[in-house]
Amino acid sequence: MSKAFDITAQVxxxxxxxxxxxxxxxxxxxxxxxxxxxxxxAIGLGLFCQFFLLPFIGWAVIEMFSLPVPxxxxxxxxxxxxxxxxxxxxxxxxxxxxALSVAMTTFSTILSVAFLPMNLLIYSYAAYGxxxxxxGQSILGSLNxxxxxxxxxxxxxxxxxxxxxSARxxSARxHKFANIGANISGILxxxxxxxxxxxxxxxxxxxxxxxxxxxxxxxDSIVYIAIALPCLIGLLVSTVLATLSxxxxxxxxxxxxxxxYQNTGIATSAAISxxxxxxxxxxxxxxxxxxxxxxxxxxxxxxIGWKLGWSKAPKDEKFCKVIVKSYEIESTxxxxxDEVFDNEDVRPDDDDDDGDDEAVDxxxxxxxxxxxxxxxxxxxxxxxxxxxxxxxxxxxxMMNMSGSSDNFVENA
Numbered sequence: 001m002s003k004a005f006d007i008t009a010q011v012x013x014x015x016x017x018x019x020x021x022x023x024x025x026x027x028x029x030x031x032x033x034x035x036x037x038x039x040x041x042a043i044g045l046g047l048f049c050q051f052f053l054l055p056f057i058g059w060a061v062i063e064m065f066s067l068p069v070p071x072x073x074x075x076x077x078x079x080x081x082x083x084x085x086x087x088x089x090x091x092x093x094x095x096x097x098x099a100l101s102v103a104m105t106t107f108s109t110i111l112s113v114a115f116l117p118m119n120l121l122i123y124s125y126a127a128y129g130x131x132x133x134x135x136g137q138s139i140l141g142s143l144n145x146x147x148x149x150x151x152x153x154x155x156x157x158x159x160x161x162x163x164x165x166s167a168r169x170x171s172a173r174x175h176k177f178a179n180i181g182a183n184i185s186g187i188l189x190x191x192x193x194x195x196x197x198x199x200x201x202x203x204x205x206x207x208x209x210x211x212x213x214x215x216x217x218x219x220d221s222i223v224y225i226a227i228a229l230p231c232l233i234g235l236l237v238s239t240v241l242a243t244l245s246x247x248x249x250x251x252x253x254x255x256x257x258x259x260x261y262q263n264t265g266i267a268t269s270a271a272i273s274x275x276x277x278x279x280x281x282x283x284x285x286x287x288x289x290x291x292x293x294x295x296x297x298x299x300x301x302x303x304i305g306w307k308l309g310w311s312k313a314p315k316d317e318k319f320c321k322v323i324v325k326s327y328e329i330e331s332t333x334x335x336x337x338d339e340v341f342d343n344e345d346v347r348p349d350d351d352d353d354d355g356d357d358e359a360v361d362x363x364x365x366x367x368x369x370x371x372x373x374x375x376x377x378x379x380x381x382x383x384x385x386x387x388x389x390x391x392x393x394x395x396x397x398m399m400n401m402s403g404s405s406d407n408f409v410e411n412a
Contacts, residue, residue, distance in 0.1 A: 014150065016189040018158045023182025024088040025102050025162020027175050027326060032099035033163060039100065042242075042251050046104045049238040049259035051115045054079045057230045057237075059123040065226040070279040072127055074286040078267040079230050080119040082108040087261040089186045092179065094302035095313040095327045096253035102159065104258045109155045151263065179326045227286055228293035234260040235301055249310040257298055264291040 036042070058079035062072040082105070091101040165178070238259040242252035264287035275283045302311070309315045312327040 010150075012192060013189070014154045016185050016192060017151070018154050019185040020089060020182050020189055021105075021155050021158035022162040022165070023178045023185060024092055024098065025159045026165045026169075026178035027092065027182065028099045028102050028163070028166060029170065029175070030163065030167045033103060033166075036097075036099045036103040037106075039103070039251075041245060042100055042247050042255060043104055043107060045238075045241060045245055045247070046100075046255045046258045047107060047111065049234065049241065049255065050082050050104075050108050051080075051111065051119065053237060053241075054230060054234045054259055054262075055119040055123055057233050059127055061226050061229050062123075062127045065222065067223065067226060068282065069128055070275050070283040071223060071227070071286055073124055073274065074267055074283040075227060075230070075290070076120055076123050076127070078262050078264060078287060078290050080112075080116045080123075081263040081267060082112050082258075086186070086263075087258050089182065090257055090261060090298055090302065091254050092182065092326060093323055094253075094299075094306060095250075095311040095322060096257060096302065096305070097248070097250040097312070098254075098326075100251050100254045101258060102162075104254070105155065106159050108258070109152050109159075113149070113152060176326065223285075224289050227289040228297075231260045231290065231294045231297050235297055249305075250312050253302060253305045253310055256301065261294055261298055262290065264288075264294075 055076070058075050061067070062075065067075065088098065088101045088105055090096075091098045162178070166175070235256050238256045239252060242255040247255065267287040267290075268284070303319075305311055306313055306322060307315050313322045313325070
């Protein structure tokens with residue numbers, strides 16, 4: 001494949017990646033983002049699962065199935081590369097906690113600069129010792145970190161631009177527009193990646209330069225299972241840890257997704273830079289199989305979580321509406337409306353100086369109703385109950401005004 005084609009493909013991929021991440025970051029309100037950046041327990045657990053739990057699971061699978069070097073090293077690259085944009089997209093699509101997802105992505109993307117090579121160094125040595133590529137070069141020395149750092153820079157800059165846009169155009173309408181744009185960019189990025197996987201698959205006619213022996217067809221099913229296992233095990237273990245930590249239900253979904261959804265594009269670039277010939281064919285299977293597994297497992301996981309009532313979407317809502325509508329935006333707008341209502345003075349000004357008993361009774365009744373309103377905060381019909389309280393207060397006010405008018409006529 002020509003160098004011009006590779007550069008063009010990389011530019012288009014990074015552009016769609018930027019638009020996807022910026023759109024999702026713009027969907028999140030600044031208030032929610034600030035709150036989640038202070039959510040040390042959830043973010044700490046998510047980072048632990050991303051940088052410690054999943055790489056360890058990947059190494060354990062390599063040891064359990066005795067995977068050859070091309071497959072094992074590429075799998076280590078996969079489990080060491082945080083998912084970035086696509087994890088945000090999944091959380092937005094099926095209504096997990098998107099604000100927490102963006103916050104985790106911000107931290108994990110920055111930390112991956114250090115943790116990705118560190119985990120590769122530790123676990124590649126633990127699995128294979130002083131393993132080298134088919135050309136006799138060291139594993140870390142052959143990685144194209146330039147491509148990796150470009151992807152990291154794109155994600156960080158997109159988050160910064162998205163949060164600036166969210167603060168500059170703080171409205172539900174803009175958030176919905178940004179969410180739609182992000183979904184379109186995500187779909188285009190997936191389609192473009194699929195096209196590249198077919199177009200770029202047979203560009204070079206390399207010969208095998210050594211390394212591990214090619215896998216026999218009979219071993220393929222076992223290898224595919226081994227590649228998919230870290231995603232499934234990571235989902236289950238991270239969900240248990242999030243539940244034991246008593247995180248809110250949508251945050252448990254987000255933590256599991258952030259743990260297991262990895263950047264398979266980085267692994268593809270690493271495989272191309274590390275291996276050739278039959279070794280490359282083996283290595284190239286890993287990001288494809290893992291990407292397919294994470295799409296299936298995480299999709300089913302989030303759908304099950306939604307039906308169990310763990311997501312922000314109502315569990316009895318139609319599926320088509322759930323994946324089209326962003327309940328992150330709706331919940332943010334509802335909270336802002338509640339705050340406006342809570343700050344309203346529901347008691348009328350008493351201009352009468354006579355201090356009659358009816359005014360005192362009304363004031364006491366109004367205070368009792370306001371106290372009752374606080375008891376309704378956790379009930380499912382909060383909005384209708386608040387409207388009832390408003391009507392009751394208005395009726396009491398009208399009765400008070402009517403009584404005052406009658407007294408004035410009698411005294412006259």
